Structure formats: C-alpha cells, structure tokens
Amino acid sequence: MSSDDGVDRTAGPSPVAEPEGAPAGDHLPGERAFFGHPRGLMTLFTTEMWERFSYYGMRAILLYYLTDTVLNGGLGFDEVTGEAFVAIYGTSVYLLSVVGGWMADRVIGARRSVLYGGVIITAGHVALSVPGIGFSMTGIALVALGTGLLKPNVSSMVGELYARDDDRRDSAFSIFYMGINIGSLAAPFLVGAAEEWGGYHAGFSVAAFGMAFALVFFVVGRKYLGAAGAAVPNPIRPEEKPALVRLGLLVLGGIAVTMLIAVWIEGGWDIDAFIDGTSYLALAVPIVMFVVMFRSDRVDAVERARLRAYIPLFVAAMFFWMIFEQAATTLATFAKDRTDLDVLGFQISPAFFQSANPLFIVALAPVFAWIWQRTHDRPPTAYKFVLGLAIAASSFLFLSAASAVVGDDKAPAWVLITVYLIQTIGELCLSPVGLAATTLLAPKAFRAQAMAIWFLASAAGQAITAQTIKATEGVSDTAYFGGIGAVAMLVALGLLALAPWVTRTIAHANEMAGRSGD
CATH class of the missing domain: 1.20.1250.20 (MFS general substrate transporter like domains)
Incomplete structure (x- = not known):
C-alpha cells in the first residue's frame, strides 16, 4: 500500500506513536486476548482494515468514473483533467491530515477524531453511490475531509495501548499494518468486480459498506481501548485563543488569496482553478513551515x-x-x-x-x-x-x-x-x-x-x-x-x-x- 500512512512498516512503531507523558496506568498491559495483545488492538486493526478497504476501493475506480462518458455512467471529464483532479484529491487528503492531527492534539482528542472522521467518510461514500455530479463532488470532499480527521490518529492510538517498556509494541504495529495491507489488497478486487457488475455507483456502494463496517467495529470496540485517544494531549488554553483566532484568519486569508491567484490565471473559477489553487497551497505550505522553523527563536x-x-x-x-x-x-x-x-x-x-x-x-x-x-x-x-x-x-x-x-x-x-x-x-x-x-x-x-x-x-x-x-x-x-x-x-x-x-x-x-x- 501507499506509504501515505506515514509509518515505518519494517521497523516497528514510529517515534511519534506514543504521546509523551502517557501514564502507564492508562494502558492495558496485562491483557492478551487478541493474539497475545489487548482487545483494543483488535478494535483498531479491524477499523483501519475496513477504512483502508473503503479508501483504496474508491480510489481504484475514481479516475475511471470521472473520465468515462455520461452515457456509461461517468462524469465525462477529459483524461488530463481527471488525472489532475485525482492527484489533487490525494493532495487534499494529506493537507487535511495536518488539520486532523492538530484537531486531535488541541481540540477533540484522537478517539473523537477517528469517530467523527469515520462518520464523515461513510457519508461521503454514500453520496458517491448516488448518481449525479453534485452528489459525487460532495462525496469526494467528504471522504477527503473525513480521512484527514481519521488518518493521522488511528496509528497513534495503537501506541497508547502499551506501556513504554512493553515488548509487544513492535509486534502490535506489525499486526496493525497487516490489517492496512489486507484492506488495501482486497478492495480493488471487490470494488472493481462490483463496478464491472453494476456500474460505478455499485462499486462506490461496496466502499460505503466497508467504511460502515469500520465505523461499527470502532463504536462497538471502543470499550476495549481504555484511555487510548480519549484525552486531548495539549488542549487550547484560554489565553491562546486570541492568537489562534488571528492565526486561523491568516490561514483562511492565505487560502483565499491562493485561490484568487488561480482564478486569475485560469480566467475564472472552474475545476482547473481548484486544481491549480490546491497545488499552489501544497507547494507553499512546506516552504512556510521550513521558514517558520528556521526563524523561530x-x-x-x-x-x-x-x-x-x-x-x-x-x-x-x-x-x-x-x-x-x-x-x-x-x-x-x-x-x-x-x-x-x-x-x-x-x-x-x-x-x-x-x-x-x-x-x-x-x-x-x-x-x-x-x-x-x-x-x-x-x-x-x-x-x-x-x-x-x-x-x-x-x-x-x-x-x-x-x-x-x-x-x-x-x-x-x-x-x-x-x-x-x-x-x-x-x-x-x-x-x-x-x-x-x-x-x-x-x-x-x-x-x-x-x-x-x-x-x-x-x-x-x-x-x-x-x-x-x-x-x-x-x-x-x-x-x-x-x-x-x-x-x-x-x-x-x-x-x-x-x-x-x-x-x-x-x-x-x-x-x-x-x-x-x-
């Protein structure tokens, strides 16, 4: 699968998998009900497996849906626009993952981020299963937003199931990422077969069922997670709010200016302007982050x-x-x-x-x-x-x-x-x-x-x-x-x-x- 999960597949958990200062008492170190691991690992394993199933299943047929003729059930995009749009969809997921990670750290915690993200993704896949360009664009936007909320936070919760010195941590991440690969391996076959049988919206429906399964497994299995992901690691303090509001307005202003530049270059607002504007943002944000880090006292x-x-x-x-x-x-x-x-x-x-x-x-x-x-x-x-x-x-x-x-x-x-x-x-x-x-x-x-x-x-x-x-x-x-x-x-x-x-x-x-x- 793609390394978009941002993790080391061969060397165990990443250094950011466990939050600093997590109290050992919040873990479930003695439980060995799931292949010698806490039941919470089973919850996260199945959640991520089905979420990745839905994501890679939808992605496997998305370009074909965008570029196929309306007569065949597609949206009729030309090939170049379709390919560029799918690429920028991936860009949007990663940009929104930055927001999702910040929301979990400062506002709602990892567990609620995963839950809310799962609900939004499910709604997105359901929208994609309904014919019509309005439903399709809404569905794509919802899947990107929900994935941004869910994606950076499931992995961190795995690390929180274990005390810092628990020697099962490496094997836990191996089991967890095997779930990712199982989901992404099976999805193109099943979604592709559904698309061949019943059309694109049938394929998207299979992806919707996959995400619904992920959501059910997460809700039913939350009781096994202990304190993992429940707390907000670095909640916003009252004195920070004015500065954060100013920062938020600055970010929104930067996005608006970037999109206006794209509209000016393209000569109007259309899908090409959206692709260009999002591209400019994706290239500008890392430059800004590096400059901020270099100049920080x-x-x-x-x-x-x-x-x-x-x-x-x-x-x-x-x-x-x-x-x-x-x-x-x-x-x-x-x-x-x-x-x-x-x-x-x-x-x-x-x-x-x-x-x-x-x-x-x-x-x-x-x-x-x-x-x-x-x-x-x-x-x-x-x-x-x-x-x-x-x-x-x-x-x-x-x-x-x-x-x-x-x-x-x-x-x-x-x-x-x-x-x-x-x-x-x-x-x-x-x-x-x-x-x-x-x-x-x-x-x-x-x-x-x-x-x-x-x-x-x-x-x-x-x-x-x-x-x-x-x-x-x-x-x-x-x-x-x-x-x-x-x-x-x-x-x-x-x-x-x-x-x-x-x-x-x-x-x-x-x-x-x-x-x-x-």
Missing part, C-alpha cells in the same frame, strides 16, 4: 543544522511520492488504455492492478526487515533515500521503454505488475526511514508537527503530478514516463552527491548536542 544552532540536513531528504521524498502516487492517475490510465487485460483467457478489471503494491508489501516487508537488521540499519539514512528514489525513477524509465517497444499495441499485464514491484522495493528503502528521519531531525519545539511535515512531502509531490499532467497534455506515454523518470533520477544523483554532507551534518549536530547535554 525556539530553534537552536544544533537543530538548525539538522533541519538543513533534512531539506534534501524532504525534496527526495517529494519526488518519490510524485512517482509512487501516480498509481491512481497515469498508471490507472495505462492499465485501462495501454494494457492487455486478457490474462490466461480471463478479462480482468484495470482496477485489479492497484492490489499489486499491497501484495508485494506483504511479501517483501519481512525480507527488508531482515536485511536492515542484518546490516545494522546501514547504509545511512541519506543513502537509503537515494536508493528509494532511484529505484522509483527506474520504474518509470522501465515503463517508458516498454511503451516504446509495444508502440501502438497494448503492453502485456506483467509490464505494469513489474512497475509496481519496482516501486514497492523503492518504497521499502525510503518509507521505513522517512518518518523516523523526520521526527529525529525536526526541532524539539516542532516535534509534534513531524507527522505533518512528512505528509506535506506527499501532498507537494502529488501537486507536482497534477501540474505535470496538465503541462504535458498530448505527450506520448514514452516521453511522459521517460521524462519524469529521468528528472527523478537526476534528483537522486543530486542527493547522492549531497549524501556525505547530509550524513556529516547530522553526525556533527549530534556531537554538538551531546556536548551540550541536549
């Missing part, structure tokens, strides 16, 4: 050194997700239009290809966990980022070459499956260290926002995808995938040149911190 010299070392890693991650998240856009189009769907005499749905990544994750994650253990987590972080990005770039270079070879004919199914296999290997090189590097290199004053920074790399990457798709309209698949693969490979080579500096800077900052007792 709460960030010392050691932390600024770490932050400088992190910027090349962030850029590499941005380009990685730009490639990886095209599974729902350009690769989905390639599956439908450029791939021979007759496999062993059976006509398969193009949506089925989106099960390839979670299948390879399930198969290969234990292998990579063994590799990193045997090599004692070598090579250093920067070189793992180089590997991940270079391998992802190779997947598009391979697809470009395959497209050139088949010409006007359709590529065999194994070509696209190979692309997903290559990308999964790249993901397992980059994703397991990405969040860990983010949390370790982020300044202390901004440590709680580390997950947001990681999400923003994916948001910005998909924004670049949306703009690239629009700018390359009419370009052949060979040129498109080859061009992106070449640019990403150049970025990987640039990071390779910078990797010794990044490694030295991190090591020097750690030495300075050690001398100062930080």
